[in-house]
Amino acid sequence: MNAGSPPHDADTPLLAVRDLSVRFGALQAVDRVSFAIARGRITSVIGPNGAGKSTLFNLISGAIRPDSGQVLFRGTDVTGRSPNRLLDAGLARSFQITNLFFELPVFENLRLAAQRLEPGWRALLPTQRSAHALRRAEALIARFDLAHKATAAAGALSHGEQRRLEIAIALATQPELLLLDEPTQGMSHGDTAETAALIKSLAGELTILLIEHDVELVMDLSDHVVVMHQGMKLAAGHPAAIRANPKVQAAYFGEAAVA
Amino acid sequence: MADAGAVITAVRHSEQAGHRTLTSFALAFIALGILFAAVAASLGDVFFFRLATEALIFGGLALSVDVLLGYAGMLSLGQALFFGLGAYVSALVLKNVLPSFWLAMAVTLAVGTVAGLVAAVISIRARGVYFALITFGLAQVVAKVVFNTPRLGASDGIIGIPVITIDLVGFTVDTGNARAFFLFCLAFVMALYFLCAYLARTPAGRVLAAIRSNEDRVPFLGYPVGLVKVLAFVLAADVAALSGALYPMLRGFVSPELLYFEVSGNAVITAIIGGMGTLIGPLYGSALIVGLKSVIGSYTAHHLIVIGTLFVFAVIFFPQGLIGYFKRPLERRLGARSASTSP
Numbered sequence: 001m002n003a004g005s006p007p008h009d010a011d012t013p014l015l016a017v018r019d020l021s022v023r024f025g026a027l028q029a030v031d032r033v034s035f036a037i038a039r040g041r042i043t044s045v046i047g048p049n050g051a052g053k054s055t056l057f058n059l060i061s062g063a064i065r066p067d068s069g070q071v072l073f074r075g076t077d078v079t080g081r082s083p084n085r086l087l088d089a090g091l092a093r094s095f096q097i098t099n100l101f102f103e104l105p106v107f108e109n110l111r112l113a114a115q116r117l118e119p120g121w122r123a124l125l126p127t128q129r130s131a132h133a134l135r136r137a138e139a140l141i142a143r144f145d146l147a148h149k150a151t152a153a154a155g156a157l158s159h160g161e162q163r164r165l166e167i168a169i170a171l172a173t174q175p176e177l178l179l180l181d182e183p184t185q186g187m188s189h190g191d192t193a194e195t196a197a198l199i200k201s202l203a204g205e206l207t208i209l210l211i212e213h214d215v216e217l218v219m220d221l222s223d224h225v226v227v228m229h230q231g232m233k234l235a236a237g238h239p240a241a242i243r244a245n246p247k248v249q250a251a252y253f254g255e256a257a258v259a
Numbered sequence: 260m261a262d263a264g265a266v267i268t269a270v271r272h273s274e275q276a277g278h279r280t281l282t283s284f285a286l287a288f289i290a291l292g293i294l295f296a297a298v299a300a301s302l303g304d305v306f307f308f309r310l311a312t313e314a315l316i317f318g319g320l321a322l323s324v325d326v327l328l329g330y331a332g333m334l335s336l337g338q339a340l341f342f343g344l345g346a347y348v349s350a351l352v353l354k355n356v357l358p359s360f361w362l363a364m365a366v367t368l369a370v371g372t373v374a375g376l377v378a379a380v381i382s383i384r385a386r387g388v389y390f391a392l393i394t395f396g397l398a399q400v401v402a403k404v405v406f407n408t409p410r411l412g413a414s415d416g417i418i419g420i421p422v423i424t425i426d427l428v429g430f431t432v433d434t435g436n437a438r439a440f441f442l443f444c445l446a447f448v449m450a451l452y453f454l455c456a457y458l459a460r461t462p463a464g465r466v467l468a469a470i471r472s473n474e475d476r477v478p479f480l481g482y483p484v485g486l487v488k489v490l491a492f493v494l495a496a497d498v499a500a501l502s503g504a505l506y507p508m509l510r511g512f513v514s515p516e517l518l519y520f521e522v523s524g525n526a527v528i529t530a531i532i533g534g535m536g537t538l539i540g541p542l543y544g545s546a547l548i549v550g551l552k553s554v555i556g557s558y559t560a561h562h563l564i565v566i567g568t569l570f571v572f573a574v575i576f577f578p579q580g581l582i583g584y585f586k587r588p589l590e591r592r593l594g595a596r597s598a599s600t601s602p
Contacts, residue, residue, distance in 0.1 A: 061479075082478065083478040083479045083481075084478050084479075084480075084481045084482060084483055087479070087480070087481035088481065092479070093479060095476075095479075099473065099475070099476050100473065100476070101468075101469050101472040101473050101476065102472060102473070103468075103471075103472045104468060104469065104472055105270070105273070107266065107270045108270075108465070111462075112462075112465065112466070112469050112480055113480045115462045115480075116480065116481040118462070122462065123461060123462040123463035123466075124458075124461050124462075124463055125461065125462075126460065126461060127460060127461060127462050127465065128271065130462055133462075134267050135267075137267075138264070138266045138267050141266055142266070147266050150266050150269060150270055151269060151270055151273040169480070170479075172480075173480070173481060
């Protein structure tokens with residue numbers, strides 16, 4: 001419980017997007033999308049290829065600016081804020097395409113991210129003095145089962161290990177809200193199950209917004225599901241309700257019958 | 260957890276092996292410099308002292324190239340801008356204001372910082388080859404302006420810089436004394452090296468390695484990429500300017516050639532031959548290249564043909580440069596030693 005800071009009352013959703021829209025040329029990539037996510041839950045965004053899921057993520061995480069609409073984080077308008085200012089506020093993201101520092105050691109990847117926990121002036125002292133960041137990196141490397149690869153270059157890891165490191169990096173700054181962009185993309189069946197368990201274990205500590213292709217995984221993990229189709233929100237609700245929703249079934253399996 | 264700290268310790272050992280190796284090369288460089296001074300002094304030489312001092316000064320310039328190229332992955336083709344600027348500012352202060360080493364250095368540092376900031380704001384947003392071209396262009400513009408400014412001596416430059424006495428705590432160094440000034444420059448350039456080497460190992464310096472590795476990801480770790488690059492650029496500008504400020508003390512004159520592309524290009528070649536990303540490599544590289552130019556130059560006027568050919572062979576067969584080539588085996592031995600001596 002974060003009592004103290006004013007916008008923290010339980011009624012304010014951690015994240016809310018209101019009428020978010022962006023257009024790339026002729027393509028209306030995201031079209032007046034609104035939803036809110038509750039604290040401590042796993043919310044997922046699903047939808048067929050090209051539905052606008054990744055664009056929506058880029059809008060929320062500050063990678064691109066919306067044409068209209070708002071992103072509210074803890075009730076504060078953070079629309080168009082740069083990624084590093086969003087991180088200050090407590091919002092971190094991982095990437096769909098593995099986006100690591102491939103030439104640097106695995107531990108250094110995590111330490112770089114965890115350095116955010118230290119006061120700025122410590123950046124000019126020897127690295128060993130940033131003990132908090134080092135301990136955070138060590139805790140994460142153990143939790144994500146990468147300790148035996150600590151001094152190996154991130155580029156030398158297997159695909160599954162790289163995907164895990166990707167999530168660990170996003171977690172390093174102890175965010176309140178973690179955006180995971182297809183965390184199990186390209187993983188083997190075993191790795192996927194492991195990662196799903198890992199994500200589930202995080203849910204008690206922070207709030208997660210997930211984009212995922214694997215519908216079964218989403219249904220299993222999520223407390224709340226938002227379905228996107230052609231840039232618009234098609235449906236939102238509990239996984240069981242979403243599974244039974246005819247519009248969703250049409251979007252996924254039919255021939256755009258309900259567009 | 261039982262093994263809390265074990266990973267941190269393992270990582271520190273692996274980092275220290277690399278760091279100790281480079282420090283060994285730095286200490287060896289100082290030892291070689293002192294050895295050279297002893298031999299040259301016993302022969303009563305002045306020429307080689309002046310030449311070696313020049314190698315140190317241009318080594319400082321190559322060091323500044325390596326700060327950008329070897330750490331942040333930014334290729335500056337205009338580093339002569341700051342080197343020449345430092346030389347001119349130092350010359351003007353010494354000749355027209357006060358023959359004080361510390362004043363010349365303080366003014367050079369201030370001007371170098373401002374010029375670095377201005378050039379950074381212009382160039383920093385561009386990446387790769389575009390950044391290289393902008394730095395190249397900026398240096399050409401300033402070189403032409405100096406070349407055409409009569410008050411700066413135009414094409415003749417500034418001559419008649421007085422010999423000065425450098426006040427150090429407890430003793431003084433006369434720039435007219437070839438041996439003493441060589442040793443002073445050795446200490447000065449090594450101080451710049453140790454400053455850069457220290458910064459490179461701090462969390463701030465390591466952000467540069469992250470930028471070189473994957474610039475687009477860095478903002479998502481919460482670092483202001485633009486600001487970090489500007490600071491690195493200004494540091495490199497200051498190192499180049501302070502090195503340049505020594506030049507008129509050595510030669511007694513400055514000329515627009517110090518701002519030309521040949522100086523910038525040579526610094527890049529020196530950094531690459533010496534070993535990019537090692538910081539000490541550029542100093543070895545400078546000693547090698549200045550030495551070779553002088554030795555080969557005494558046999559033939561076409562020494563650039565020889566140097567050019569050497570560069571091609573060096574890049575093909577020793578892409579890691581001199582220090583990069585010798586670093587690995589030494590690192591392995593030091594790494595093995597620190598692992599066996601650790602509890």
